[in-house]
Amino acid sequence: MIKHFLSTEDWPQGDLEDLLTDAGYLKANPIHNHLQGKSIALLFLNPSMRTRTSFELGMQQLGGTAIVLQPGQDAWGIEFEPGVVMDGDAEEHIKEVAGVLSSYVDMIAIRAFPEFKDWSQDRLDHKIKGLAAHATVPVINMETIVHPCQELALMMTIKNHLKTVHRKKFLLTWTYHPKPLNTAVANSGLLIASKFGMDVTLLCPNEHYLLDDHYLKAAQAQCAAHGATFTVTHDIKAAYQGADYVYAKSWGALPFYGDPTAELAEREPNKHFMVDGAKMALTNNARFSHCLPLRRNIKATDEVMDADYCVALEEAENRLHVQKALMLNLMNQSLKEQE
Amino acid sequence: MIKHFLSTEDWPQGDLEDLLTDAGYLKANPIHNHLQGKSIALLFLNPSMRTRTSFELGMQQLGGTAIVLQPGQDAWGIEFEPGVVMDGDAEEHIKEVAGVLSSYVDMIAIRAFPEFKDWSQDRLDHKIKGLAAHATVPVINMETIVHPCQELALMMTIKNHLKTVHRKKFLLTWTYHPKPLNTAVANSGLLIASKFGMDVTLLCPNEHYLLDDHYLKAAQAQCAAHGATFTVTHDIKAAYQGADYVYAKSWGALPFYGDPTAELAEREPNKHFMVDGAKMALTNNARFSHCLPLRRNIKATDEVMDADYCVALEEAENRLHVQKALMLNLMNQSLKEQE
Amino acid sequence: MIKHFLSTEDWPQGDLEDLLTDAGYLKANPIHNHLQGKSIALLFLNPSMRTRTSFELGMQQLGGTAIVLQPGQDAWGIEFEPGVVMDGDAEEHIKEVAGVLSSYVDMIAIRAFPEFKDWSQDRLDHKIKGLAAHATVPVINMETIVHPCQELALMMTIKNHLKTVHRKKFLLTWTYHPKPLNTAVANSGLLIASKFGMDVTLLCPNEHYLLDDHYLKAAQAQCAAHGATFTVTHDIKAAYQGADYVYAKSWGALPFYGDPTAELAEREPNKHFMVDGAKMALTNNARFSHCLPLRRNIKATDEVMDADYCVALEEAENRLHVQKALMLNLMNQSLKEQE
Incomplete structure (x- = not known):
């Protein structure tokens, strides 16, 4: 075997x-x-x-x-x-x-x-x-x-900054990107944070941006096994409030998979999901990360990317x-x- | 030098x-x-x-x-x-x-x-x-x-399976492929099998698919030097009968070289040269090989590729x-x- | 730092x-x-x-x-x-x-x-x-x-052949090429020859082919610091006469930068800047070199490239x-x- x-x-x-x-x-x-x-x-x-x-x-x-x-x-x-x-x-x-x-x-x-x-x-x-x-x-x-290798690098980075991770609030936030991207890193963010017993929140514009049911259920089950919570929300403020770790990723809406024109119409109104300083100010002094590559001032502002709380380079090194x-x-x- | x-x-x-x-x-x-x-x-x-x-x-x-x-x-x-x-x-x-x-x-x-x-x-x-x-x-x-490196790998594989190679029947069979491919591996198959004194048979749909005269003559001379035979045939059954080693390759017809449309008309009727189990059953318990890459169910059937007598992976490793x-x-x- | x-x-x-x-x-x-x-x-x-x-x-x-x-x-x-x-x-x-x-x-x-x-x-x-x-x-x-790595290789080659380089005549000659190329190696030729105190001559078809003022001034200043001369000329014969080292490069005319059609009209009449045996015969038994890749019989003739005085391969090795x-x-x- x-x-x-x-x-x-x-x-x-x-x-x-x-x-x-x-x-x-x-x-x-x-x-x-x-x-x-x-x-x-x-x-x-x-x-x-x-x-x-x-x-x-x-x-x-x-x-x-x-x-x-x-x-x-x-x-x-x-x-x-x-x-x-x-x-x-x-x-x-x-x-x-x-x-x-x-x-x-x-x-x-x-x-x-x-x-x-x-x-x-x-x-x-x-x-x-x-x-x-x-x-x-x-x-x-x-x-x-x-993207399981990214998961390992992400969790290594989380553990370095949060020390104990159990029931810390992990926010996975959808962000805008000009193209409908792969859901892999988003799926993986849910999998690894839930596997390590974090309280996981998935923030996305609407139900069309929900990830595949397989990953939602897997995350839910893994959270439950740790006595942790799994939450899906479309409310930006509620999502960021109290977050200990903010992880951003863009992905295409699955109901419009293979139809980029329709998906674009769905995606365009949601540019305000870009991670910025005001959103990060709502958190519990959270770290921010992203798997990279990241389009600056599209997915996250220069302010966020250049802040001390941005640990994307550390995750990449890991x-x-x-x-x-x-x-x-x-x-x-x-x-x-x-x- | x-x-x-x-x-x-x-x-x-x-x-x-x-x-x-x-x-x-x-x-x-x-x-x-x-x-x-x-x-x-x-x-x-x-x-x-x-x-x-x-x-x-x-x-x-x-x-x-x-x-x-x-x-x-x-x-x-x-x-x-x-x-x-x-x-x-x-x-x-x-x-x-x-x-x-x-x-x-x-x-x-x-x-x-x-x-x-x-x-x-x-x-x-x-x-x-x-x-x-x-x-x-x-x-x-x-x-x-x-493709002389392929020749070495082929002969290493042949020797591993046939032990003595002198006057064993080596069949080089043309196969169909959607494009007119290079004759290199076919030329090389003739060269190495004849150099080691095998009885060499070249099977192809018709005279348009003969290889360049240089390689035909070289193979003939090398066979002769070993007291071995060199045969060209368009008869599938006769070619496979008694074969100890079947080597498949597709190539474009030289008389239509540079004219893919004309060559295609010549090639299309010959899809039945695909190596399959029935043809292999005519042989002397032959091994089958190919230089790879190979289009399955075009050049050879899944049955042939997955059979124990298929040694293409061994040739590749060699x-x-x-x-x-x-x-x-x-x-x-x-x-x-x-x- | x-x-x-x-x-x-x-x-x-x-x-x-x-x-x-x-x-x-x-x-x-x-x-x-x-x-x-x-x-x-x-x-x-x-x-x-x-x-x-x-x-x-x-x-x-x-x-x-x-x-x-x-x-x-x-x-x-x-x-x-x-x-x-x-x-x-x-x-x-x-x-x-x-x-x-x-x-x-x-x-x-x-x-x-x-x-x-x-x-x-x-x-x-x-x-x-x-x-x-x-x-x-x-x-x-x-x-x-x-292209500073090329500069080092060039100077290593020059020193191997000229031994002392101070005030030896270094000719950088423009040559024709079908496309308007980068000025990098030309800029670099001026920089390194002047830095090591050679008498530097820049030969080009007309004032449109002058290199950027920054490099002209830098070369002039570096020559002056060594008591060496810096000369710009459009006279082929004068440029080659007495040269100890001929370095060829093609580049696009900066005034037509980004406008290949206009630049082509300017460039086409200057094919005769190709380095040939007759031009090399005017020199002080000079070595010839080029950074490579070089289009033969466009930038330099086969005669020049195959001559003993061509040290382009040595420069490449360096x-x-x-x-x-x-x-x-x-x-x-x-x-x-x-x-």
Whole structure:
């Protein structure tokens, strides 16, 4: 049974806590040789800056090697559906991609954004699941419809600033963006905050901006298991009041998925969800963060981004540390034994 | 005199056998430091997945460094013709590319597919020959109009399954594909199977799908030298009957080279050349392979690809091992001496 | 105060001389471990062959790691202006790019060509300056409106051939090219030759091809400080006569900046500025060089490029050595101490 990292939903909180402990150690002691001779393939079906840099660098800092592949650009396009007659654009099936890469490298990471045509299809996350089904080495999610590596970095940052996180108020706020974006980081924000027992509030313009029911229910259940609350609201003031941590993300409204024109009409009136100093003043001296990239003065004002309470850069840096901890874990390398 | 690896036609069978022996050793013992401080530039004028991963990783596993360049994309476009006034798209001449890279790295590998306009030009393989003429370090062919690295991986796989290869029946079968593809792997299949004395059968829809005369004659001569047979047929049943190894590849008909519309009319009626279970049942319990990428249910059925007799993944994995053996050889590194 | 390498104008001649001394040592002794565990991010907003290869390889040869990023292609587009509402194409602000990368790597290098729309904007070099302002690690210029790494390689080559450079005649000649190119290498040619006290002559078709006044004045002042001469001429013969070193570059006429049609009309009559054997025969047995890439028989004839006096390949090779010396210097690594 191969251990993958597809979603934090598959990992117990205790195992995630262990990763965060290791990440803290790696932050203080970055250079090791534990993965000498090991390698990882990084499959990017979409652009990346932080993810690519932190995985490439992290692997090198552990003595290993990362190979970056961009199927459809420098590598062949991939078919993910089983059983099809491959007469379209894709030259290669995920079965072969998974099989070949498994024979070369020790781990495979993939970034595969949704197609943005049909949410009932995209919500199945079939690309990474297809890869994991056919790979004989661990598979890591670098963002599909969830972004579990970002979750680890977020929780590492939260814990650094809030110390105890149980029942602290975590606000996930929708923000405007010119395009209807992926819900992955929003889904992930709910998953990780609820998994660690925070009081979770989801703020969005109206019911059209609710996240997929799967994630709402998962968050609700995880909050309940910790005796914490899960709240959905469209009231900006109420949402910010008393918040200990504000996390912003833009996403497209699922009922208009695949219809950007209709979605735009729904989205345009909501530019005032931009995070600004006045909103942050309503909080319990909260930290603000975002997964980046962030459009300044669209998602959050310069004032917010340049404030001391903005910890987005720290979260980005933590990507490096948590992913190194993750790769060591998936390769069954214990930091303690080898020091 | 610099030793290049442009085509197996330039290398005696014995030297290729030595490479395969070394590859077998490297398969069992992958990590070394023999190429520490050494480097290779990988010039990709076309996409790649296996080739790039296996060369990058292979070099790293030997202690060296690979630099990936994509002229025309992230690097400048290259002019290959001597003496021309460079007023077209290319910003740089192969003389300078070869000279500069030779001053940086210890080996240069290039993937340069044909232009698909004029076979009388493309068959001269002038891009890699121009590079080799001006480079002062060894040049490796990563697929032009032949694909000698694939040949090594193929023969390593054949030898693993058939043990003795002399006069075993090697079937190279044309298959359908939506586009008129490069003949390189087909040419290479003929070259390597004949060089190792197999009974070679080339199966294709009609005389328009014959490979370039150079490769037909080379294969014929090499078979003859081993007392083996070389057969061309358009009869599917006869071709598969008694085959010990089935190798599939699609390619465009040379008489319609540069005229995809006319070629398509010629190609469309031949979809039934797809490799399927019924055809494989005619063989002498043959293994099936393909260089990949492969369009499932176009070139071969899911049944064939998922069968135990399909060794395409093994051939892909062997790319790593044979290329490591090749790089060590070109750098005059002996595995035996240094262990 | 972080030490950047944005322009040689910020660096005293003595410090540049030290870099060249180190580069000479590294040319003879290429492999070291001084930068083990260190890393550099290479941000390419434009194509590159020499620069990318030499930085990637150079870092590896010093024991460190280079990460190549191409914002707008494989990474997110970057906004460089402060305070703007980011409703355009860019997904990310240079503040965050600089901050995030500074948390990952030990140095950041950037290639950011001008926009070619408004020289009054481009001449401010605001992209690299924005990066340097927000980075907390050293920033290296891989070509913006100057190309200081090329300057080091050029001067290393000049010193190898001319031994003493003071008051030797350095000719920077404009050449034709089908497109209006960046003035960076031309600006840099003036800067470095004058900084080292050469007699500098700038040859161009007419006053429209004068370089930006900033660089003309800087070169004039630096020449004057050395008791050397600085001359601008449109007379080909006079320019070549007595030259000890001929350096060619094409660039667009600044008065027509952003108007390629008008600029083309100005440029077309000047194809005869191509460097050829007859012109070189007028010199004092001069060496010829160019930063590459170079269009043969457009900028210089095959005769010139293939002559013994052409040292363009040596200059290209020197990029590797000078950049390694630079990275060691910026990381406060002394070659002498550690040997």
